Amino acid sequence: MAARRFARRGARASILESVSSDEPGNVIGRVLLLLAAAALLLPAQAAGPAEATEYRLGSGDKLRVTVFGQEDLSGEFLVNGAGEVSLPLVGNLRLGGLTVREAERRVVDALKPDYLVNPRVSIQVLNFRPFYIIGEVKEPGSYPYVGGMTVTEAVALAGGYTYRAKKKEVIIIRGNDPKRTEQPATDTTPVLPGDVIKVPERFF
Amino acid sequence: MTNARRKRRDAGMRRAALGAGALAMIVAGTGAVQAQGAVRNETIQTRPRPLYDPLGIRTGGFLLLPSLDITETYDSNIFLTPSNAKNDFITTISPAVALRSQWSNHALNLGAGADINHYADHGNEGVNDFFVKGDGRVDVSRNTRLFAEASYNGLHEARGNPNSPAAAVDPVDYRLLLANAGFAHRLNRVEVRVTGDLASYSYGDAVNATTGAAIVQNTRDRDEYRVTGRVSYEIQPEYQAFLRASFNNRNYDKLLGGFNRSSDGYEVVVGTDIDFTGVVFGEVFAGYRSQDYDDPRLSTVNGVTAGGKVFWNVTRLTTITGSLTRSVEETTIGGASGYFSTSGSLQVDHELRRNVLLDAHLKAGVNSYEGINRDDDEYELGIGARYLINRFARAGLSYTYSRRNSDAAGSDYTDHQVALTARIQY
Numbered sequence: 292m293a294a295r296r297f298a299r300r301g302a303r304a305s306i307l308e309s310v311s312s313d314e315p316g317n318v319i320g321r322v323l324l325l326l327a328a329a330a331l332l333l334p335a336q337a338a339g340p341a342e343a344t345e346y347r348l349g350s351g352d353k354l355r356v357t358v359f360g361q362e363d364l365s366g367e368f369l370v371n372g373a374g375e376v377s378l379p380l381v382g383n384l385r386l387g388g389l390t391v392r393e394a395e396r397r398v399v400d401a402l403k404p405d406y407l408v409n410p411r412v413s414i415q416v417l418n419f420r421p422f423y424i425i426g427e428v429k430e431p432g433s434y435p436y437v438g439g440m441t442v443t444e445a446v447a448l449a450g451g452y453t454y455r456a457k458k459k460e461v462i463i464i465r466g467n468d469p470k471r472t473e474q475p476a477t478d479t480t481p482v483l484p485g486d487v488i489k490v491p492e493r494f495f
Numbered sequence: 496m497t498n499a500r501r502k503r504r505d506a507g508m509r510r511a512a513l514g515a516g517a518l519a520m521i522v523a524g525t526g527a528v529q530a531q532g533a534v535r536n537e538t539i540q541t542r543p544r545p546l547y548d549p550l551g552i553r554t555g556g557f558l559l560l561p562s563l564d565i566t567e568t569y570d571s572n573i574f575l576t577p578s579n580a581k582n583d584f585i586t587t588i589s590p591a592v593a594l595r596s597q598w599s600n601h602a603l604n605l606g607a608g609a610d611i612n613h614y615a616d617h618g619n620e621g622v623n624d625f626f627v628k629g630d631g632r633v634d635v636s637r638n639t640r641l642f643a644e645a646s647y648n649g650l651h652e653a654r655g656n657p658n659s660p661a662a663a664v665d666p667v668d669y670r671l672l673l674a675n676a677g678f679a680h681r682l683n684r685v686e687v688r689v690t691g692d693l694a695s696y697s698y699g700d701a702v703n704a705t706t707g708a709a710i711v712q713n714t715r716d717r718d719e720y721r722v723t724g725r726v727s728y729e730i731q732p733e734y735q736a737f738l739r740a741s742f743n744n745r746n747y748d749k750l751l752g753g754f755n756r757s758s759d760g761y762e763v764v765v766g767t768d769i770d771f772t773g774v775v776f777g778e779v780f781a782g783y784r785s786q787d788y789d790d791p792r793l794s795t796v797n798g799v800t801a802g803g804k805v806f807w808n809v810t811r812l813t814t815i816t817g818s819l820t821r822s823v824e825e826t827t828i829g830g831a832s833g834y835f836s837t838s839g840s841l842q843v844d845h846e847l848r849r850n851v852l853l854d855a856h857l858k859a860g861v862n863s864y865e866g867i868n869r870d871d872d873e874y875e876l877g878i879g880a881r882y883l884i885n886r887f888a889r890a891g892l893s894y895t896y897s898r899r900n901s902d903a904a905g906s907d908y909t910d911h912q913v914a915l916t917a918r919i920q921y
Contacts, residue, residue, distance in 0.1 A: 454811035454812070455811075455812070455846075455849065492848070493812070494847050494848070495812065495813075495845070495847075
């Protein structure tokens with residue numbers, strides 16, 4: 292059972308492949324390797340948002356799905372308005388709202404029983420959805436997302452604050468929040484694709 | 496995913512993060528993050544508001560700007576008396592038109608307007624003022640310019656002016672012709688400016704309210720001439736020191752109350768223009784002035800003088816203006832040669848929204864009469880709001896409290912005014 296669990300984690304499978312599933316007593320060794328794998332992956336995630344919110348795919352994102360060894364199943368796909376991606380062979384998969392890891396797992400699960408024995412899937416986001424910025428900035432509108440950007444960079448893209456901007460009470464609405472709640476944001480708040488940044492007007 | 500692919504993905508994301516960081520550093524490095532789009536020496540009053548400024552009518556190289564103001568004022572003390580104050584509602588209609596040249600070199604501006612006043616209960620107080628004016632500038636070269644200005648004004652004296660006959664049935668009206676011409680020339684850091692001024696006052700006779708007899712006012716007619724020279728030197732971009740000297744001659748045709756009030760005098764001041772990055776800017780000066788009267792019974796008015804006007808843009812939304820002036824003014828009071836008028840004011844303008852402007856001001860002044868024992872202290876406190884509806888209309892509301900404490904008996908007053916204005920313009 293442990294071996295099956297490890298095999299499903301597509302990205303980490305290569306590290307853990309060397310761990311023999313025939314040694315049931317070596318649980319501590321496997322846990323340590325699991326922690327090491329997690330530690331290796333953490334720096335990659337730190338280049339993205341600094342907070343706990345990891346990016347979740349949404350409509351408009353352009354993905355490159357690569358299934359190792361299967362040219363026909365790989366390619367560039369667009370997430371449509373309903374959050375679905377139309378992949379060859381498996382058809383429409385609902386990937387909207389999932390993180391990249393979870394999306395990879397779902398594609399693996401779709402391919403696994405019927406089409407491929409041990410698929411290796413990697414998904415890379417090529418073009419993120421744009422973010423939107425309105426209110427007291429020189430040029431409100433939508434701008435392409437740049438990885439690792441914060442509110443300051445977003446405002447700079449929009450031409451900077453106007454002289455009436457209330458810089459200390461900027462509001463952000465997360466793109467993947469279905470309730471569209473307004474959250475307070477500071478200069479260093481990370482911006483994710485699909486977010487709406489509102490800069491209010493100050494009176495004094 | 497293989498180790499190699501993971502490393503490539505990490506490097507890509509790190510490059511993207513560096514790119515965003517570099518962008519942030521460039522933005523911060525210019526030091527202009529806060530001052531984006533700021534115009535030098537712009538105040539709340541002078542800031543252009545493209546959505547709310549009138550468009551005007553373009554004719555040839557000129558812009559025609561017509562406007563009509565309708566103001567309703569409640570005045571609690573229209574005669575400015577110490578007791579038994581009479582209040583009234585005053586309706587003022589002020590049409591005006593301005594013609595401004597839109598040339599790249601030189602300038603010519605013309606204007607005309609009137610104030611038509613109607614008092615609800617005191618019809619006699621409703622006097623009409625008007626003005627016609629023009630000014631021009633010739634840019635001879637980049638460093639030399641000639642300028643001239645002329646205006647003909649029909650004005651009236653406010654009740655409560657100590658020089659105005661209190662017994663008059665209507666406020667005293669007078670005509671004022673103003674003209675000035677001069678040139679300015681700049682050579683490197685030095686600028687020289689020479690100006691000649693003329694002010695010609697012509698008073699209309701008043702009628703005594705009780706007896707119906709004429710109160711002669713044309714003895715107050717006078718011509719005032721003045722020549723001013725100003726030399727300034729730019730020590731640093733923030734400071735321009737200047738020396739200004741002016742000579743004036745005030746000439747009365749007739750004796751006024753038995754006195755020959757003609758006089759001549761001078762003023763010499765040194766000062767500096769200050770300009771700290773457009774946040775604090777203005778002019779301050781100090782010096783000495785003296786006015787000497789032809790009539791031996793009228794003593795010379797002289798003393799230290801100081802003045803200036805400084806604007807401080809506290810934030811992009813608030814401007815504080817401070818000003819001080821001192822001048823020697825004419826009087827009709829027997830035995831007094833003139834009065835030294837000193838007044839200072841502090842005004843705060845705040846832009847609440849792009850089209851809502853608030854202002855508050857405080858003025859204090861002293862009029863010291865020379866030759867008689869009289870000092871008038873005058874104070875004014877006001878608050879107001881202006882609402883710019885759109886390009887064609889704006890509205891305003893203001894409250895003004897004014898007060899005078901005088902050594903002379905029966906000259907104190909307290910006055911409240913509330914005014915509501917609507918303006919239509921094109």
